[in-house]
Amino acid sequence: MLELPGLIDPHVHLREPGGTHKEDFDTGTAAALAGGFTAVLAMPNTQPPLADAASLELARGTARAKARCDYGLFLGAGEHNLDVAGELAPQVCGLKVYMDQTYGPLRMGSFSALLAHFKRWPGPGPIACHAEGPSLAVVLALAQLFEQRIHICHVSLGIELELIRLAKQRGTRVTCEVAPHHLFLSREDLPAIGPGRAEVRPPLASPSDVAALWAGLEVVDCFATDHAPHTLQEKDGAEPPPGFPGLETALGLLMGGIREGRLSIEDLIQRMHVNPQKIFGLPPQPETWIEVDEDAAWEVRAAELQSRCGWSPFEGMKLIGRVRRVTLRGRLAYQDGEVLGPMGYGRDLVAAVQSVPA
Ligand code: DOR
Ligand code: ZN
Ligand code: ZN
Numbered sequence: 169m170l171e172l173p174g175l176i177d178p179h180v181h182l183r184e185p186g187g188t189h190k191e192d193f194d195t196g197t198a199a200a201l202a203g204g205f206t207a208v209l210a211m212p213n214t215q216p217p218l219a220d221a222a223s224l225e226l227a228r229g230t231a232r233a234k235a236r237c238d239y240g241l242f243l244g245a246g247e248h249n250l251d252v253a254g255e256l257a258p259q260v261c262g263l264k265v266y267m268d269q270t271y272g273p274l275r276m277g278s279f280s281a282l283l284a285h286f287k288r289w290p291g292p293g294p295i296a297c298h299a300e301g302p303s304l305a306v307v308l309a310l311a312q313l314f315e316q317r318i319h320i321c322h323v324s325l326g327i328e329l330e331l332i333r334l335a336k337q338r339g340t341r342v343t344c345e346v347a348p349h350h351l352f353l354s355r356e357d358l359p360a361i362g363p364g365r366a367e368v369r370p371p372l373a374s375p376s377d378v379a380a381l382w383a384g385l386e387v388v389d390c391f392a393t394d395h396a397p398h399t400l401q402e403k404d405g406a407e408p409p410p411g412f413p414g415l416e417t418a419l420g421l422l423m424g425g426i427r428e429g430r431l432s433i434e435d436l437i438q439r440m441h442v443n444p445q446k447i448f449g450l451p452p453q454p455e456t457w458i459e460v461d462e463d464a465a466w467e468v469r470a471a472e473l474q475s476r477c478g479w480s481p482f483e484g485m486k487l488i489g490r491v492r493r494v495t496l497r498g499r500l501a502y503q504d505g506e507v508l509g510p511m512g513y514g515r516d517l518v519a520a521v522q523s524v525p526a
Contacts, residue, residue: 172436174496177207177392179322180211184214184234190399193233197239198474205237208237208238231516242262262294263293298369311335322346323344324350345391347414349372365408391436391439398477426489466490468487
């Protein structure tokens with residue numbers, strides 16, 4: 169049995185408020201625990217989006233009542249929330265900027281608002297960017313010019329990773345994450361997954377891009393699932409929304425990578441615990457660890473997963489390495505397929521930092 173620190177996923181979509189038929193704080197954090205994650209950072213592209221005090225308060229209230237593991241919330245950058253963003257900054261793990269069209273209404277459509285956010289964001293969390301291709305060059309330049317710390321979400325292309333490597337060498341304060349689906353799937357898997365179900369942003373890339381991500385792993389600071397649940401009905405419908413669930417398959421996939429000699433267990437701990445904690449300034453979770461059976465072989469079956477979305481792009485895949493037990497702040501929160509951490513046990517890790525008296 170392998171004992172690891174609680175995994176931290178800096179990129180999940182829990183769909184609450186407004187999309188609770190796909191997922192909510194209950195099922196999303198149950199999926200997190202089942203996947204070995206004791207903390208998740210939730211994205212703001214909800215309905216309404218988390219972009220002002222009222223929506224943030226709404227989400228914080230439901231999270232407080234329903235989350236089974238610890239969490240932080242991102243604030244979304246919009247065209248009209250410049251002042252508010254500065255005020256709310258201490259309560260959130262970062263500011264999320266959507267440079268490209270994806271799911272939800274948060275795409276940054278105004279260049280001047282983008283510049284203003286880069287000019288004014290006070291931190292302490294980074295500006296997390298959905299920035300594909302040329303958009304990546306834009307946010308790297310802005311980070312440099314405005315001396316901001318940025319975190320690039322779900323890098324999927326070799327050239328993107330090269331650009332980030334170069335920016336790091338030149339002193340830009342940039343970190344990045346890669347999602348397991350971009351390491352273990354390519355566009356060649358599209359026919360097997362099916363065209364609607366395989367929709368994801370950034371899209372599945374070429375096998376040579378996948379190889380480039382593996383080859384450039386030293387530039388990758390975090391593994392993040394970008395857990396983006398949509399129901400099967402939606403994925404198989406006329407306008408399939410982009411996104412894959414990923415919380416419950418990430419560790420098994422990456423353990424496979426370790427087995428194949430593509431990364432070490434230390435590489436995994438750095439990218440799934442140490443770096444996410446450091447980048448987002450999260451406090452340590454005392455008495456928190458997970459136990460993983462490195463030799464447990466299992467097959468991905470959506471029906472057995474905790475996520476409400478009811479499907480997985482990895483359906484039928486045989487993985488080796490499975491979470492047996494999760495202990496969160498001294499309490500057994502997951503054991504052998506059973507989620508034991510109750511709703512409301514999860515803490516807001518960012519608010520927790522705030523509540524420590526100066
Ligand atoms: O595939 C994606 N789905 N990419 C994103 O950036 C958003 C996400 C979602 O929220 O569904
Ligand atoms: Zn994204
Ligand atoms: Zn996302």
